[in-house]
Amino acid sequence: MSMVRHRAASARVVAGFAVAATLLSAGCSGDGENAASTTTRKPRPVTTTTTQTEHKPTDLTIDVSGMKYSPADVTIKVGETVTWKFSDKAPHNVQGIGDKAMGINSPIIDKGEWSYTFTQPGTYRYLCSLHPDMRGSITVE
Ligand SMILES: [Cu+2]
Known part of the structure; x- marks a missing residue:
């Protein structure tokens, strides 16, 4: 029994x-x-x-504070996810530059996080559309 x-x-x-x-x-x-x-x-x-x-939320976190992305230029592997963590006094976003980076387009975020998974190799440049001097790049290998 x-x-x-x-x-x-x-x-x-x-x-x-x-x-x-x-x-x-x-x-x-x-x-x-x-x-x-x-x-x-x-x-x-x-x-x-x-x-x-x-349970794999992110492979790399980029801090968005002090009017900059840090680290600004990073290298990841195909399929990895990047999370931008917004914690500045001013709101920012993440906007891809050029056709290749067109899918990278976050809302304007005051406080919070935004993630993007890179499925194709290449170099993706982005900026903050509110502060175009803020720039970064993601190289996907
Ligand atoms: Cu900004």
Whole structure:
């Protein structure tokens, strides 16, 4: 009896496998369940890894304060996400320069953050449209 309860609990841990396990135990209450229980253990590490990948908010943070972006010129890898953290007395934005950087276009932000994920290699220049002397570049390798 206690063995049956244990098997049900481990099936619930792996959500993706739970449906199959439930169907299996509904149709068969014999020794066949032991095989299902062994299989259930394998997906667990995979599920954990997926969760860690999703919890990747930013790869690089650029501070927007003192009327400048710092660091102003950075190099990242394809697929990485840059977050601009706005904390200046004046509001600013991040606006791409040229066709290539057209997708880079944040709202004007007083306090807060804005992120952009770079999926194509190249060099992207940007400025603050309110203070065009504020400039930066992202090189994506
Ligand atoms: Cu500005």
